[in-house]
Structures are given as C-alpha cells and as structure tokens.
Amino acid sequence: MVKSGLREKLMSGNEAIARGALEAGIGFCSSYPGTPSTEITTTLMKTATEHDIYVEWSVNEKVALEAAAGASWAGVPAICPMKSLGLNVAADFLLNLNLSGTGKGGLVVVVCDDPRGHSSSNEQDSRFYAEAAYLPLLEPATCQQAKDIIPYAFELSRKFEIPVIVRSTTRLSHSRAAVKVGNISKRKWSVTDGLPERLYNVPNPHLRHSDLLEKLEIISQEFEDSEWNSLDSRDSTNLLTVSTGICLRYVEEAIDLLDDNKVGSLGLVTTHPLPKKFLLKAMKDVDNVLFAEEIDPFVEDAIRSLSVNRPSGETPQFHGKRTGNVPAFGEMNTDILMEAIAGIQGVDYEPHDVETLAAVEKARDLLLARSLTFCAACTHRNVYWAIRKVRKKLKGNLVVAGDIGCYSLGIFYDESMNSMQAMGSGIGTACGLGQLGRFGFNSKVVAVAGDSTFFHACIPALVNARHKNADITFVILDNSTTAMTGFQSHPGSGTQAKNESHVSIEKVVNAIGADSVATGDAADIPSVVELLHKTVLKKGLHVIILASVCRLEEQKRVAGYDTEPEVYIDLEECSGEKCRICVDDFGCTAMSWDCEAGHPVILEHLCVRCGACVAVCPHGAIRQR
Amino acid sequence: MSKVYNILVAGVGGQGNLVCGRALADASCAQGLRPVVGQIFGASQRGGSVYTHVRIADHDTGPLIPRGRTDLLLGLEPLETLRAAVDYAGPQTTVILSTMEVRTMATRCEEDRHPSGDEVVDALAAICAKVYAVDAGAALKTIGTARALNAYMLGALAALGTTPLPADNIKASLAEIIPLTGMNLAAFGAGAQDIMDVTPVGRNV
Numbered sequence: 001m002v003k004s005g006l007r008e009k010l011m012s013g014n015e016a017i018a019r020g021a022l023e024a025g026i027g028f029c030s031s032y033p034g035t036p037s038t039e040i041t042t043t044l045m046k047t048a049t050e051h052d053i054y055v056e057w058s059v060n061e062k063v064a065l066e067a068a069a070g071a072s073w074a075g076v077p078a079i080c081p082m083k084s085l086g087l088n089v090a091a092d093f094l095l096n097l098n099l100s101g102t103g104k105g106g107l108v109v110v111v112c113d114d115p116r117g118h119s120s121s122n123e124q125d126s127r128f129y130a131e132a133a134y135l136p137l138l139e140p141a142t143c144q145q146a147k148d149i150i151p152y153a154f155e156l157s158r159k160f161e162i163p164v165i166v167r168s169t170t171r172l173s174h175s176r177a178a179v180k181v182g183n184i185s186k187r188k189w190s191v192t193d194g195l196p197e198r199l200y201n202v203p204n205p206h207l208r209h210s211d212l213l214e215k216l217e218i219i220s221q222e223f224e225d226s227e228w229n230s231l232d233s234r235d236s237t238n239l240l241t242v243s244t245g246i247c248l249r250y251v252e253e254a255i256d257l258l259d260d261n262k263v264g265s266l267g268l269v270t271t272h273p274l275p276k277k278f279l280l281k282a283m284k285d286v287d288n289v290l291f292a293e294e295i296d297p298f299v300e301d302a303i304r305s306l307s308v309n310r311p312s313g314e315t316p317q318f319h320g321k322r323t324g325n326v327p328a329f330g331e332m333n334t335d336i337l338m339e340a341i342a343g344i345q346g347v348d349y350e351p352h353d354v355e356t357l358a359a360v361e362k363a364r365d366l367l368l369a370r371s372l373t374f375c376a377a378c379t380h381r382n383v384y385w386a387i388r389k390v391r392k393k394l395k396g397n398l399v400v401a402g403d404i405g406c407y408s409l410g411i412f413y414d415e416s417m418n419s420m421q422a423m424g425s426g427i428g429t430a431c432g433l434g435q436l437g438r439f440g441f442n443s444k445v446v447a448v449a450g451d452s453t454f455f456h457a458c459i460p461a462l463v464n465a466r467h468k469n470a471d472i473t474f475v476i477l478d479n480s481t482t483a484m485t486g487f488q489s490h491p492g493s494g495t496q497a498k499n500e501s502h503v504s505i506e507k508v509v510n511a512i513g514a515d516s517v518a519t520g521d522a523a524d525i526p527s528v529v530e531l532l533h534k535t536v537l538k539k540g541l542h543v544i545i546l547a548s549v550c551r552l553e554e555q556k557r558v559a560g561y562d563t564e565p566e567v568y569i570d571l572e573e574c575s576g577e578k579c580r581i582c583v584d585d586f587g588c589t590a591m592s593w594d595c596e597a598g599h600p601v602i603l604e605h606l607c608v609r610c611g612a613c614v615a616v617c618p619h620g621a622i623r624q625r
Numbered sequence: 626m627s628k629v630y631n632i633l634v635a636g637v638g639g640q641g642n643l644v645c646g647r648a649l650a651d652a653s654c655a656q657g658l659r660p661v662v663g664q665i666f667g668a669s670q671r672g673g674s675v676y677t678h679v680r681i682a683d684h685d686t687g688p689l690i691p692r693g694r695t696d697l698l699l700g701l702e703p704l705e706t707l708r709a710a711v712d713y714a715g716p717q718t719t720v721i722l723s724t725m726e727v728r729t730m731a732t733r734c735e736e737d738r739h740p741s742g743d744e745v746v747d748a749l750a751a752i753c754a755k756v757y758a759v760d761a762g763a764a765l766k767t768i769g770t771a772r773a774l775n776a777y778m779l780g781a782l783a784a785l786g787t788t789p790l791p792a793d794n795i796k797a798s799l800a801e802i803i804p805l806t807g808m809n810l811a812a813f814g815a816g817a818q819d820i821m822d823v824t825p826v827g828r829n830v
Contacts, residue, residue: 010654010662035666118665142685175688176650176662249687257691334691351692356716359751364711366740366748368704370637370729373672409671589672592728605771 011179013172016143017110018043020150021079022051022184027105028071029055030064032456033485034083035119036173037112041081042486051184057488060423060456061086065093065109069163072105073199075192077154081110084124085422089457091129096201098133098162099208103196105189106157108150112168115294115331119170121404121420123329125296130165130272134212136219137165137272138228139245143177145269149228156222160215161196167271169294171331172246220273229275231282233264239288239344240264240316242279244271244299247292247332254337258349263341274302283307284314288344291320294332319344371412376590376606379522379548380407380477384416385586385616386528387446391416393533397443401426401433403458405450406484406550407477413587417448424449424457427474431461434470434541444536445472452482452490454505459512465541466512473536474514477522478505479548487553506545515540522546525615551608564609565624567602573621574599586616630789631690632679635709636701637727638672641775644802645699646677648779651798652790653681663688674705681789697788698753699778702727703745710752716828718753721781721820722746723774725762746826754829757785757820764815773812776803780816792817 011019017040021029031041041055048055054071058064061082068078082090087109094109111129114120130137138153140146146168153164201208223229230248233240239262241251248267255263266282268274283289283303291300300320307315321328325340335351342349352360374381387410391398402410402417403426410417419429430447449458454476465472482488489496491503509517516538520531528546535542576598583593583600590606591613593599600622614622632649636642646662653660663678680686693715700706700722710720724742740748742758749756761777779799783792796813799805805813824830 010650010660144685170665171663171688174664174666176647176660176664177685177688178654178659246687249685250689253687253691333689334687338691352715356693356752359748360711363707363748363752366744367708367711368729368738368740370672370674370704375639375671406671 008178008180010176011143011147012039012174012176013143013146013168014039014112014174015043016147016179017081017150017166017168019179019181020147022047023147023182024151024154025077025185025188026079026154027053027076027187027189028068028078029053029080030058030067030078031056031081032058032061032064032086033482033488034086035485036114036170037081037083037086037110038485038488039173040110052187057490059491061090062093065090065097068107069093069097069102072107073103073195075103075105075189077106077189079108079110079150081112083120084111084113084126085120085122087111087126087129089423094129094163095133098135099201099205099212100199101161101196102157102163103161104158104192106154107163108153108157108166109163110166110168112170112173113295114170116170121408121422123295125294125298127167127271127296127298134209134216135163135165135272136270137167139167139269139271140172141243141246141248141267141269143172143175143179145228146172147179147181149269152228156219160219162212162215167245169245216273220275223270223273223275224278226270226275228269229278230267231264233266233282233286236262237264237286238262239290239341240266240283240286241290241292241337241341242266242268242299242303243292244268245294247294250332250334250337251292253334254341257334258338258341258347260341260345260347262345268299271299274299274306276306279303279306280310280314283316286316289316289318290325290340290344291318292326292332292337295329297321297328372409373412373587373589374406374409375551376588377551377608377610377612378406379479379612380410381413381586381588382525382612383475383477383522383528383546383548384410384413386525386532387416388414389529390533390536394444394536398536399433399443399445401430401445401447403427403447403449403453405453407448407450410448422457423453424461427458427461427465430472430474431465431468431470434465434472435468437471446536447472447474449474449476450483451476451478451480451492451505455491455503459508462509462512466514470541471539473532473542473544475532476505476543476545477548478545479550479553481550481553483550483553487550487556509543509545514543516542517545518543519545519547522548523610523612525612561607561609565611567607567609567611567613567622567624569600569602570621570623571599573619575619575621579619581618582613582616582622586613588613629680629682629686631695632681632697632699632788633690633695633709633713634677634679634699634701635705636675637705638675640675640701640727642675642677642701645775645779646679647802648795648799649679649790651801652794653679655794655798656790658789659683659685661686661688674708676709697721697782699782701774701778703742704729704740707740707745707748710749714749714752716752716754719787720749720753720756721778721785722749722756722758723761723778724758725774750826750828753827755825755827757781757823757825759816759819759823761816764819765812768808768811768815770808770812773809776805776809777812777816780813781820784817784820
C-alpha cells in the first residue's frame with residue numbers, strides 16, 4: 001500500500017488545475033461559469049485574498065479572454081478557464097490574439113469539453129481551435145498531471161508569447177484523485193510600464209501568421225522529447241494504442257483486464273503541434289495502431305496525414321473512429337477499448353457470462369427514462385405553466401424561442417420552450433421570427449432568457465430587435481444568480497462583492513427603449529398568465545422582467561419553511577382520477593399521487609410552501625392553512 | 626495491476642450522492658489507499674440520475690468502473706439502482722438498496738409502467754451475488770427527516786463490512802463533511818442496525 005504523503009490531497013481535476021495555477025504564480029483569472037469548468041475559478045476565487053490574486057466572473061467568455069489578455073500584455077500571468085461552448089464565444093478574439101501575441105505575462109486558456117453533453121447543449125471537440133489558431137495544446141491524463149501541466153503551460157506561453165490551450169474533459173475535471181502538491185512561490189512577476197509593441201495584425205496579418213507558424217515548428221521540436229508524453233512498448237508489441245487525455249487510463253485498464261502483453265501504450269499529452277519524429281519512431285515496428293481519444297478523431301487524422309508518403313513497411317494499420325473500431329461520438333471508456341483491442345487482436349471478449357447477460361437484459365426491460373425536471377417550487381415551472389395557458393388561449397399560435405440555463409428545462413415541460421441553441425440565441429432567433437408577420441407567420445413570438453444569460457449575450461440582439469422593430473415579447477426570468485452552474489454572481493445579482501457594482505437589467509432594457517417594460521412576480525401564477533396574455537397581444541417590442549426564485553439558492557440562505565402556511569389537499573373538493581391536473585400537468589416535484597386513494601399528496605420534505613399549486617387546481621382543492 | 630475495489634453509488638439528484646462518494650474516498654485515504662472518484666454533476670442534479678464511482682486501490686485507476694465490475698452497489702433509489710446494475714453490476718456484486726422510491730414524472734401519470742419494489746429486487750438478485758433491501762423510508766420517518774438518507778445508507782454499508790473500509794473510518798470521514806449529530810447520527814445508527822436484520826437474496830446466498 002502506498003501511504004498518502006502529507007503533501008498529497010484528494011482533488012478534482014478542476015481543483016488540481018486551480019492549484020497548478022497558484023503554483024505557476026498567476027496574478028489574474030477571468031472566467032464565465034460553465035459545466036464542467038466552473039470549479040477551477042471557484043477554487044481560485046476562494047483563495048484570491050490569501051494569494052493576492054485578482055479573480056473575476058466576467059460577463060461572458062469573450063470578455064473574460066480579453067481581460068486575461070490585457071493582464072498578460074501588462075506582464076501579469078493570467079488564466080482563463082471556460083467550457084467548450086465558451087470557447088466558441090471567445091474564438092473571435094482568440095483568432096486575433098494568437099497572431100498579435102500575449103506579451104510577457106503568459107496566458108493559459110483552459111477549455112473543459114463535455115463528451116456525451118452531460119451538461120451541454122451540444123457535443124463538441126474544442127481541440128480544433130488549437131489547430132485553427134495555430135496554438136499549442138496540452139491534454140493532461142490525470143488529476144496529478146492536470147496540476148503539474150499548468151506551470152509548464154505558462155512557461156511555454158511566456159517563452160513564445162502566445163496563448164497556450166490546456167484541454168480537460170468532464171471525467172477529468174469532475175473526478176477526484178490523490179494529487180501531490182508543490183509549493184506556491186513568492187510573486188515573480190511585476191506589472192510592465194505600458195504595453196508591448198504591435199498589438200494588432202494589420203496591415204500584414206499573413207506575415208504574422210508566417211511568424212506564428214515558425215514558432216509552432218520550434219514548439220513541435222520541443223515536444224519531441226517532452227516528458228509529458230509516455231511510451232510503454234516492447235519488441236513483442238504488435239498493437240500500439242495512442243491515447244490522449246484521460247483515455248490513457250481507460251487503455252491501461254483495458255490492457256490489464258485483457259491481460260494482453262502484446263499491446264503497447266503511448267500517452268500523448270502534447271497533442272498540437274504533434275511531436276512527429278517521436279510518433280513515427282514509436283509506430284515504426286508495430287503492425288497496428290489504435291487511437292483512443294474524445295470526441296473527434298483529432299490526433300487520429302493528424303497522424304494519418306503524417307504517415308502519407310512514408311516508406312512502405314513503416315506505416316501500420318490504423319484503427320479508430322475513421323475505421324469504426326470505436327464510436328466517433330460520445331464518451332470513451334474501458335469497455336469500448338477492451339472490445340476494440342480484442343477485435344484487432346482477434347481474441348474473444350464478453351463482459352458477462354450467459355446467465356448474467358440474460359438477467360441484465362431482463363432487467364433492462366424494466367427500466368424507464370428519468371428526464372431532468374425543475375426543482376420543487378422552482379418559479380420557472382410557474383412561468384412555463386403560464387406560457388402553456390396563454391398558448392392555449394391563442395389556440396396554439398405562440399412560439400417560444402428559448403435560451404441556456406435551468407429554464408432550458410422548459411423543452412421537457414410539454415415543449416413550452418420550442419428552441420434551445422446557444423447563449424443569447426432566444427432573443428436572437430426571435431429577431432428573425434418577429435419579422436415574419438409580413439409573410440403571414442401568424443404565431444405570437446416570445447423569447448425567454450435568464451438574468452446571467454441576459455448580460456452574457458442578449459443585449460446586442462435586444463438592440464437589434466429595437467432597431468428593426470421586431471414584433472416580439474422578451475421575458476427575462478430574473479432570479480439574481482447564475483443558478484445552473486452553482487450560484488455565481490453576475491452584474492445584476494442582488495448582492496455584490498466589495499469593489500463590484502450592480503447593473504440593473506431594468507435600466508438597461510429601458511435605455512434600449514422597448515415599447516413597454518413590465519415587471520412581475522413569477523411566484524404568482526394568475527398575475528403572470530394575465531400579464532403575458534395582455535402583452536403578447538400587443539404589436540411591437542415588449543419586455544417582461546419576472547422576479548424569480550432559485551429554491552436551491554434560497555435554501556442556502558433560509559433556515560426552513562416551517563413558519564409558512566402549510567399546503568394541503570381538501571379531499572372534499574378534489575376530483576381525483578378524473579382530473580389529475582396538479583400532478584400530470586403542473587408536476588411540481590413536491591407533489592405525488594396516492595394510487596390507492598386516488599388523490600394527490602404533498603411531499604412534506606420537499607414542499608417549500610410557496611403555494612403556487614393552489615392556483616393550478618381548477619376545483620380549489622389545494623389550499624394553504 | 627493489483628485488485629481494485631469498486632463501489633458505485635446510484636441515486637437521483639439531491640439525495641446526497643456526492644457526499645457518500647466523498648466520505649468513502651476520504652475514508653480510503655485515511656487508511657493509506659488511493660481512491661479515484663468519478664462522478665457527474667451539473668445538469669443531472671436537476672432531478673436526473675446521479676452515479677458516483679468510487680474505485681479503491683493501491684494505485685490510481687480511471688474514474689469509471691468497467692461494465693459488470695462493481696463490488697458494492699449502494700442504491701439510494703430502486704429504479705436508479707437497477708439502471709446502475711444493468712450497466713455496472715455482475716455476479717460478484719453486493720447491493721445495499723433503499724426501497725424508498727423517487728418516482729419519475731412520467732410514472733406518476735402512467736402508474737402501471739413503473740416496476741414494483743419486488744420486481745426491482747428480483748431483477749437485482751438475478752444479476753448480483755447478494756441484495757440487501759433496507760426500508761430507509763420507514764427508519765427516516767421515525768427519525769423525522771428524509772434528508773439523512775445518505776447517512777443512513779453509509780451506516781448500513783459500514784456495518785455490513787464487505788468493503789475494505791472499517792466502519793469507524795467511514796463514520797469519521799462522514800463527520801468531517803456533514804455534522805454527524807442529531808438526526809444524521811440517528812440515521813447512521815439506524816442504517817447500521819437495520820442491515821443486520823435483513824436477509825439477503827441473490828445468486829450467492
């Protein structure tokens with residue numbers, strides 16, 4: 001047994017990245033929350049005062065990256081963590097900054113991809129941005145490496161004065177393992193006087209491109225003998241696996257479980273630019289190569305193209321996503337790799353014996369999907385209930401362009417939200433829909449967004465809607481926090497940190513100048529139905545700001561709900577099985593159905609006594625005492 | 626590589642799944658082992674399935690238990706336990722199952738589609754070595770809180786003693802994460818006591 005040393009701590013991949021940033025001596029962190037990246041910045045924010053560093057939740061990822069670049073230009077090492085989709089937002093700036101450079105401070109972009117899209121609206125491999133921006137890319141395989149690689153990434157960034165991208169995935173960011181920590185040294189940087197020269201790419205961006213390509217060639221040389229990459233291969237090896245990131249662990253376990261000593265393992269951490277000679281040498285004498293990476297065949301394609309025009313006999317047979325040996329979508333795991341390796345090696349592999357397999361298949365038939373849902377008493381449910389009511393009044397002629405946040409769950413709530421794309425896309429797509437009346441589009445158009453999303457990406461689209469006189473109603477669900485990712489503050493949050501100022505959504509909307517701006521209370525269903533119905537019938541651009549409550553955030557603040565009037569079912573009035581509106585249609589998770597008795601029951605341990613359901617019952621059977 | 630002991634905690638968002646995983650990992654560290662914990666949090670906490678993989682070894686492993694290789698399945702909710710078993714359990718698996726259901730939104734409407742408690746236990750018993758079904762709902766009702774399910778289930782796990790983790794270590798680690806007093810402490814004790822009275826069913830009893 002290996003004793004956990006005093007300096008070892010159990011850390012998530014994200015906490016390890018944050019620790020690495022502190023050990024690298026950063027002075028600046030700017031970020032926008034997004035699963036699975038959020039805890040990097042949260043961890044740094046907790047110790048910002050202790051380490052005398054500046055940490056902010058920026059308004060969006062583009063601003064975060066721009067702010068981090070500003071710091072790096074002035075000599076302050078800066079880290080900018082974000083999720084996959086965040087890099088899309090920041091990409092416009094990144095593909096200029098790469099050519100102009102990051103000055104003396106050093107800038108590391110950490111992007112956390114979400115294979116399978118556990119907490120994302122898409123499945124996206126962000127590594128192509130490294131290729132598009134001609135930037136170095138590092139993919140740590142373990143929590144330990146996640147920590148250790150950050151100081152190296154800063155070294156690289158300072159040496160070449162370009163951003164360096166570190167890529168994690170959900171399973172690394174959110175897994176926990178023992179990490180040996182190092183020292184956090186005294187501050188080694190100081191702010192420069194003024195800025196570096198030529199922080200622009202004109203008039204000859206192509207020449208800056210050429211300069212960057214030269215740097216990339218030198219970095220490729222540096223990666224050739226990089227200690228980050230590992231190779232476990234013997235003379236007897238006939239199949240070499242090439243893994244990136246956490247896939248290395250899956251491969252190692254697959255080889256161990258199959259007990260096949262003819263399979264070698266190459267762990268590639270420096271995935272762009274590739275260490276060409278190192279790879280070609282490792283592949284020279286093996287018959288087969290299997291690629292293990294998430295999500296796209298990024299390294300697979302690059303190595304395939306490396307091998308074009310190689311002498312015959314030196315190019316192995318390649319197996320991976322392009323050949324269908326492993327799926328080209330979703331997460332990787334040990335089982336997928338065991339099957340792929342067994343297939344290439346021509347051995348039988350079956351995870352279960354016949355009896356177990358039959359029992360597993362029988363059990364599978366009993367399973368039911370469990371879809372995500374609003375929390376008990378979530379006021380978003382009230383708003384979508386109101387939207388459904390209004391849609392019914394309009395004989396279905398109401399479309400709702402949705403956005404990104406907890407309220408995205410509206411798509412699972414009788415599709416009361418029709419679309420869900422990128423941050424800010426609700427009001428953006430509504431800008432188009434709101435012009436289609438001239439062509440006979442006869443549905444009323446509603447856009448929905450949360451408060452943090454409003455600041456992140458809705459303002460330009462709202463200005464567009466005003467300028468072009470789009471015929472839409474924009475509903476802002478303002479619960480004063482970034483609820484989905486764990487209650488980060490934003491410019492409109494009720495309480496602000498010292499040295500931060502509040503920005504009022506209502507004032508911003510008024511300044512843009514909607515035809516009407518109304519406020520309402522999302523906890524009061526009848527008033528929301530009335531306000532929404534009245535508003536959507538009007539022509540023009542109208543904004544409704546609904547005061548909303550995140551119950552999870554509330555429960556961190558309030559002791560309990562015992563003093564509120566208890567919600568109960570009046571069985572005299574309840575219509576029972578004939579009705580079921582409260583449970584089947586409204587569906588608050590604090591209410592269940594007693595099958596034997598045939599009436600609803602309040603789940604006391606979940607009910608927060610908000611009373612929203614009282615208005616939902618057409619028979620007046622739900623009451624508060 | 627030497628033997629890995631795999632614990633899978635399966636439940637629904639909000640049941641204290643992550644706390645269970647953390648307590649088991651910390652308890653492993655306390656005795657010099659190297660746990661790796663794989664979990665998903667984020668959107669799944671909004672009422673979806675939540676799994677925590679706790680892999681205990683003397684070396685670092687990957688964060689996910691391979692198919693069929695769970696040693697101990699700690700089931701916080703019947704349907705989710707069955708779902709986890711389909712993917713991760715096998716003939717060597719011991720299951721500790723709380724019979725307290727969290728119904729899906731769909732099954733509240735279409736009652737007959739939801740598997741009964743007996744169906745779930747039978748299906749688990751056909752796959753796994755031993756299934757211990759505990760009535761956490763009744764115990765927690767007596768104690769007066771439904772929010773101590775994780776303490777109750779860890780108490781049961783600690784008392785059963787099939788993991789490499791001594792009961793005292795689990796208890797001490799849990800106490801570092803949540804206040805192990807009052808109702809939480811009562812739940813931990815009740816879980817430890819209740820499991821002793823359960824007759825397991827399964828392929829190896």
